[in-house]
Amino acid sequence: MAEARIIDGKAFAAGLRARVAEGVAALKASHGVTPGLAVVLVGEDPASQVYVRSKEKALADLGMNSFDHHMPADLGEAELLALIDRLNADPAVHGILVQLPLPKHIDTQKILARIVPEKDADGFHVVNAGLLATGSPGAIVPCTPLGSLLLLRDTLGNDLKGKRALVLGRSNIVGKPMAQLLLQQDCTVTVAHSRTQDLPGECRRADILVAAVGRPEMVRGDWIKPGAVVIDVGINRVPHPTEPGKTKLVGDVAYDEAVKVAGAITPVPGGVGPMTIACLMLNTLAAACRAAGAPVPAEALA
Numbered sequence: 001m002a003e004a005r006i007i008d009g010k011a012f013a014a015g016l017r018a019r020v021a022e023g024v025a026a027l028k029a030s031h032g033v034t035p036g037l038a039v040v041l042v043g044e045d046p047a048s049q050v051y052v053r054s055k056e057k058a059l060a061d062l063g064m065n066s067f068d069h070h071m072p073a074d075l076g077e078a079e080l081l082a083l084i085d086r087l088n089a090d091p092a093v094h095g096i097l098v099q100l101p102l103p104k105h106i107d108t109q110k111i112l113a114r115i116v117p118e119k120d121a122d123g124f125h126v127v128n129a130g131l132l133a134t135g136s137p138g139a140i141v142p143c144t145p146l147g148s149l150l151l152l153r154d155t156l157g158n159d160l161k162g163k164r165a166l167v168l169g170r171s172n173i174v175g176k177p178m179a180q181l182l183l184q185q186d187c188t189v190t191v192a193h194s195r196t197q198d199l200p201g202e203c204r205r206a207d208i209l210v211a212a213v214g215r216p217e218m219v220r221g222d223w224i225k226p227g228a229v230v231i232d233v234g235i236n237r238v239p240h241p242t243e244p245g246k247t248k249l250v251g252d253v254a255y256d257e258a259v260k261v262a263g264a265i266t267p268v269p270g271g272v273g274p275m276t277i278a279c280l281m282l283n284t285l286a287a288a289c290r291a292a293g294a295p296v297p298a299e300a301l302a
């Protein structure tokens with residue numbers, strides 16, 4: 001059997017960012033509004049600093065405003081809540097992103113709940129989760145599942161109807177919203193997790209396999225149905241196999257094995273990761289459009 005088609009998330013994300021840039025320019029021209037995202041980072045976690053810098057660069061490239069709030073690791077919960085309140089009230093801020101994970105002394109759910117749902121660019125607020133789960137209009141969809149769906153639709157020619165989908169992982173930020181989106185596309189959806197029996201067997205039934213477990217290369221080639229579309233959400237930094245002291249990024253899927261079996265697969269890096277950032281830009285534009293009473297770009301609507 002031929003090798004899998006490589007789904008080029010990096011290229012798709014570049015195209016999406018270009019469409020967002022056009023939407024930003026159009027909103028400026030029609031309503032005099034520049035979309036703005038506030039990025040809140042608490043502490044000095046090196047990985048989080050890298051992600052936050054790439055978000056801030058993407059905002060500048062697309063002509064959006066970025067409001068950076070880099071706070072010390074010992075910031076109190078009350079101070080963080082007060083910052084969210086100020087951002088909620090600021091009309092120049094259309095989206096608010098609080099980089100996760102937060103330091104242990106801060107209650108993440110309490111912080112996320114304080115963001116007004118209209119400015120929840122990540123789509124993590126319970127109101128947005130509820131709107132998505134009920135298929136209601138106006139939901140802000142979490143960036144990683146939305147980006148994964150855009151890649152799936154592109155790969156499958158928009159036709160996901162009746163396909164058997166397996167989502168590996170049930171987190172509130174990836175697995176659960178991914179399952180909701182696939183249900184909405186008329187897939188038959190199974191959600192697997194750490195208590196699932198016969199994970200390889202569940203995976204082998206799937207026409208669409210979305211892996212979001214955070215376990216490096218856990219999904220083996222012989223877990224994959226021949227011809228299936230594999231979306232690897234995992235981002236795992238592991239010791240480099242040949243260069244001592246160095247690290248490399250791998251997904252949750254054993255890529256070299258999977259590429260021989262799957263019909264199409266996303267690489268890591270260059271797959272879902274760049275789509276997450278592009279969808280954050282899209283969600284910020286969509287929030288600014290809603291605030292201005294302008295039409296919302298169709299790609300942002302689940």
Ligand SMILES: NC(=O)C1=CN([C@@H]2O[C@H](COP(=O)(O)OP(=O)(O)OC[C@H]3O[C@@H](n4cnc5c(N)ncnc54)[C@H](OP(=O)(O)O)[C@@H]3O)[C@@H](O)[C@H]2O)C=CC1
Pocket residue numbers: 144168169170171172173174175192193194195196199212213214215233234235236252272273274276
């Ligand atoms: N590409 C991107 O843009 C992004 C990538 N990520 C990456 O995606 C991955 C998942 O992230 P996230 O959802 O936040 O992770 P979480 O740790 O929140 O959730 C992991 C899920 O995987 C399940 N799980 C863990 N171990 C096993 C196992 N051995 N067998 C079966 N299921 C298991 C857990 O099950 P249980 O619920 O039973 O504990 C849980 O539901 C990570 O690698 C993360 O870095 C995350 C966000 C964005």
Ligand SMILES: Nc1nc(=O)c2c([nH]1)NC[C@@H]1CN(c3ccc(C(=O)N[C@@H](CCC(=O)O)C(=O)O)cc3)C=[N+]21
Pocket residue numbers: 050051097098099100101122143144235249268269270271272273274276277
């Ligand atoms: N509030 C919040 N929202 C998030 O969306 C969020 C978060 N917190 N915390 C951390 C996770 C992780 N995440 C990634 C985004 C982009 C890449 C990405 O662009 N990855 C590149 C590689 C980057 C590299 O080389 O390290 C790629 O896969 O090609 C990865 C991971 C967003 N997250």
Ligand SMILES: [Mg+2]
Pocket residue numbers: 122142143144145173276
């Ligand atoms: Mg996300």
